[in-house]
Amino acid sequence: MPEKLNHWINGVGTEPSSGEWMQSINPATGELSVSVARGTKADVDSAVSVASAAASDWRWFKAAHRGRLLYRLAQSIRDNAEHLATLETEDSGKPLSLSLAEVEGSAAYFEFYAGLVNIPLGDTLDVDPRQHVYTKREPYGVVGVITPWNLPLNQSARSVAPALAAGNVVVAKPAEAASQTTVMLAELATQVGIPNGVFNVVLGKGREVGEEIVRHPDVRKVAFTGSVAVGKSIGHIAAERIIPLTLELGGKSANIVFEDADLEFAAREAVRAFTTNAGQICSSGTRLLVQRSVYEEFVAKVAELSGRLRPSEDYGPMITEDQYQQVQRYFEVAAKENLVAVTGGSVVGSAGREGGFYVNPTVYVDVNNSTKIAREEIFGPVVAAIPFDTEEEALRIANDSEFGLVGAVWSRDISRALRVADRIEAGQIFVNTWSTGAVETPFGGHKHSGYGREKGIEALNHYSHLKCVIVALEQA
Numbered sequence: 001m002p003e004k005l006n007h008w009i010n011g012v013g014t015e016p017s018s019g020e021w022m023q024s025i026n027p028a029t030g031e032l033s034v035s036v037a038r039g040t041k042a043d044v045d046s047a048v049s050v051a052s053a054a055a056s057d058w059r060w061f062k063a064a065h066r067g068r069l070l071y072r073l074a075q076s077i078r079d080n081a082e083h084l085a086t087l088e089t090e091d092s093g094k095p096l097s098l099s100l101a102e103v104e105g106s107a108a109y110f111e112f113y114a115g116l117v118n119i120p121l122g123d124t125l126d127v128d129p130r131q132h133v134y135t136k137r138e139p140y141g142v143v144g145v146i147t148p149w150n151l152p153l154n155q156s157a158r159s160v161a162p163a164l165a166a167g168n169v170v171v172a173k174p175a176e177a178a179s180q181t182t183v184m185l186a187e188l189a190t191q192v193g194i195p196n197g198v199f200n201v202v203l204g205k206g207r208e209v210g211e212e213i214v215r216h217p218d219v220r221k222v223a224f225t226g227s228v229a230v231g232k233s234i235g236h237i238a239a240e241r242i243i244p245l246t247l248e249l250g251g252k253s254a255n256i257v258f259e260d261a262d263l264e265f266a267a268r269e270a271v272r273a274f275t276t277n278a279g280q281i282c283s284s285g286t287r288l289l290v291q292r293s294v295y296e297e298f299v300a301k302v303a304e305l306s307g308r309l310r311p312s313e314d315y316g317p318m319i320t321e322d323q324y325q326q327v328q329r330y331f332e333v334a335a336k337e338n339l340v341a342v343t344g345g346s347v348v349g350s351a352g353r354e355g356g357f358y359v360n361p362t363v364y365v366d367v368n369n370s371t372k373i374a375r376e377e378i379f380g381p382v383v384a385a386i387p388f389d390t391e392e393e394a395l396r397i398a399n400d401s402e403f404g405l406v407g408a409v410w411s412r413d414i415s416r417a418l419r420v421a422d423r424i425e426a427g428q429i430f431v432n433t434w435s436t437g438a439v440e441t442p443f444g445g446h447k448h449s450g451y452g453r454e455k456g457i458e459a460l461n462h463y464s465h466l467k468c469v470i471v472a473l474e475q476a
């Protein structure tokens, strides 16, 4: 009988009012891992109600006190790293080393924002000698945090840390396929002394819990990380309610390699860019644009290196059977588009549920940017290699996309590299590296990749709003 995973509401594990549970499957083995509470509107109401009750105290704590608690949470995440990573690997199947890196990244969010609790201060404005005018930032109150399954702990931490630092309280809803670490994060928050009700987690399905969070009249801001389709549907509700949203959505990011780059290094990084987490990362480099003079040699190297990766040791499975099927549907699409995979294009062995949902890293060559393989987010270890001749052509192809999350440029000509970095329509650009960007680096999209920013000091502006106070010093 798999263990039961409860909501975390008001500082305690709480059974779902529906009395219903959903089965979560370990995608590396196909075995049942845990029974996840199936939340309902009643559970959301109860979490929002305790959060609202806790909001005032949390907001009016001395900022340094809030910071100390967040710092203790960072420490506690590190102290429990093995346990958290084991749960993450059980939910997602990813190699433990990757889960451990994710846990460290999550601790870094709390550490970073713990040190910034005094930062969103505001200004004084020189308007009139008879007035003292100042601005200050204030928390929204209850913030809904809805996250996907690909980097579950990391994405919860990415939104929860700045939200709490800015003085908000949180009702979080992780993805149904990977909920365990977010619940444990909230439990650790309670253990380190963050008051009950400040950080709550309601588990369940998107429509039954996520949508109810967005609709709830006392939720004043929502941070959503996930697909474009759900981002749009949440956007409609937020527009009706006139509440702000942060939308961190998908990507089809261009990785542009010029002939004068360090090709050996660029090839290794290009492989990492589309195979890390088995390609299940919004910022994966899934369009590989290579200058024609080095195209054949470079793509052959990328194919060779990706073909050497070992399932389960170097990369994990697709997180769900649905996702596994989706990637295979794209293999059929590619066949219809007459695309050739020089490596991959298939699942691992006779896989399926028993063998885990593993897909071979796949490199399609000579891809036209108008094909579905080049335009749609596959969310698997699949890259479309596209040749180009000139800088202008590379930029035209890179920007010919509905998405604009990240991009990279590889060249030893720094003027060109910076020129191209300036012109790629995306929120974060890497030059001569494929970096996932540290906690300090603001992250977010252009176009259908979303709006608002997570990470960095910038995120605090998205978890607080501005008030301007005008004080008369003498009668006008």
Ligand code: NAD
Pocket (backbone or CB within 6 Å): 146, 147, 148, 149, 150, 151, 155, 173, 174, 175, 176, 204, 205, 206, 207, 209, 210, 211, 212, 214, 225, 226, 227, 228, 230, 231, 233, 234, 247, 248, 249, 250, 251, 281, 282, 283, 377, 379, 405, 449, 450
């Ligand atoms: P998803 O949109 O299906 O689900 C994300 C979350 O939203 C889950 O918790 C889900 O239960 C919830 N949800 C589903 N329907 C909902 C609804 N109608 N109302 C409210 N909540 C709802 O996404 P996914 O399949 O879990 O994740 C993959 C997607 O996430 C990809 O498109 C990927 O690019 C994107 N992503 C983006 C970033 C980023 O930072 N930009 C990071 C990771 C993943």
